[in-house]
Amino acid sequence: SLQEAFAAGLLKPGMNVLVDKPKKLVNNVEGLKQCLADFRKDLPWVERLDLTNLPAANIISQAEEKASAPAAGELDADDDFQREMFFYRQAQATILEAMPLLNRHSIATKRPEDYFAEMAKSDQHMQKIRKKLISKQMIMERSEKAKKLREQRKFGKKVQIEVIQKRQQEKKAMMSAVKKYQKGMTDKLEFLEGDQKMNKESSQGSKKAVNKKGPSAKRKYKDQKFGFGGKKSGKKWNTKESYNDVSGFRAKIAHGKGGKKGKGGKQNKRPGKSVRKKMKNRS
């Protein structure tokens, strides 16, 4: 058929692309209008409760003064949030318009408190929904807490390091000042006082109970001997030296000749019955 057309001089030489005939789509406007006229029911508004309106003003975008592109014609169906907000605002505008109308026709919108009727979703289902929402909230809270804790720990660690460093620096300064004094380079003893003054002030500020000597000597000895957290690494075991050390050996006590603490016991010992009798007879 192409060759025939070419022969007839209709087609020009060169590439001839086969073009689809544009499909003729039915748009019977007259028919549609007629149909609508036949079919429509002129019901009072109360029966239909329909409204046609644009969405209500977008408060958020007004506040931010964004150039909100969507007039009705430009709604981008792919931007989920924008699209859903559009639908939401359309519904809002409907409600705002409809409320006065409904009131005029005395149609109630609020349910009275004691009106119990079946709901579209069962109570069980609503409970499931509520549980899910609560669990979501909990997860969020937990993650927030964890984040905060992490931050705090980092911060705490920083502070700790700073404090230690400060202490070391102070110690260093003190030692060098003392040495200077010892070497006679400075004859002022201000560094001591300065330190004490600062110490007093700081201790008044801090609430720590300052026990200068720490635990008493007795406590220290007991800790060392019996404590679990004291000096470790074999201090409670015998060594060669400790084993050969017989300085703690008291022969008398060891051989049981000490008696009652040697001779000391009771100085005032009460005499026996016979002796007391004799004394009594004498006096």
Next chain:
Amino acid sequence: PTGKWTNKERVLIFSSRGINFRTRHLMQDLRTMMPHAKADTKMDRKDKLFVINEVCEIKNCNKCLYFEAKKKQDLYMWISNSPHGPSAKFLVQNIHTLAELKLTGNCLKGSRPLLSFDPKFDKEPHYALLKELFIQTFSTPRYHPKSQPFVDHVFTFTIADNRIWFRNYQIIEEDGSLVEIGPRFVLNLMKIFQGSFGGPTLYENPDFRSPNMHRREMRLAAAAKVREKQMVKEMQKGKKTSAKEDLESDVTADVFLTPAEEKPADIQTEAPEPKVVKKKQKAFKRQRMQMLSLHRNQYST
């Protein structure tokens, strides 16, 4: 306050065989939302749709929502005014049912809905016809025995991207705070017919692409990509292995030749004379240094 139920609308909601769980739940949800709806068993003949009119007559319904599932993938929805009226066929997409946990609203079962339409529905005749169909089908008649007298939810129909988006919101406060109840779906218009499930076509949607064509296009695009890649690979292979032509004369050989001037050809027959080199008599270093110091002393004193 009861009154007489005058607006006798009844909607028959049923489906064909081969629907999946989501469609079934959607149907049930619609029946829950619309107290003036009736259910029927599945229809197993998909080709003779006009029998639906008879089913409607038996059930005394004057509207029908018929869900047709094809290939266990695509869902089509017919909405029709039963004996004579117009009907429309849609492709249904993005179905979310009442049971989804993200749709947290709730409403009375059988309460009357407000209907909210996009102004675009009034701009085209086919949309105007659809709007009338939706109003008659979805609005619950007043004083219907199964209905509740309160108005506590709103259906929205919006046109975006040449499709009709349906949403259902619960009215919480009268100032307009809403929560979505569900279900939600998107309708893609295919055709509008003058009769119920038949009759002359009044409107055809030019932007509609059937799901089959859509899938086919995707597959063709993927295939075309693969084929292109293969072709490119083959061409590269061919280039590598093909014998290269041997050039006899290099065309670019004399690009950089600059013809020099002709010099007279001197032929030397005699050897050139040896050059006389004046040899400097240099003293040894030590002697030089001594001389230098002498020189300096002379000048300094």
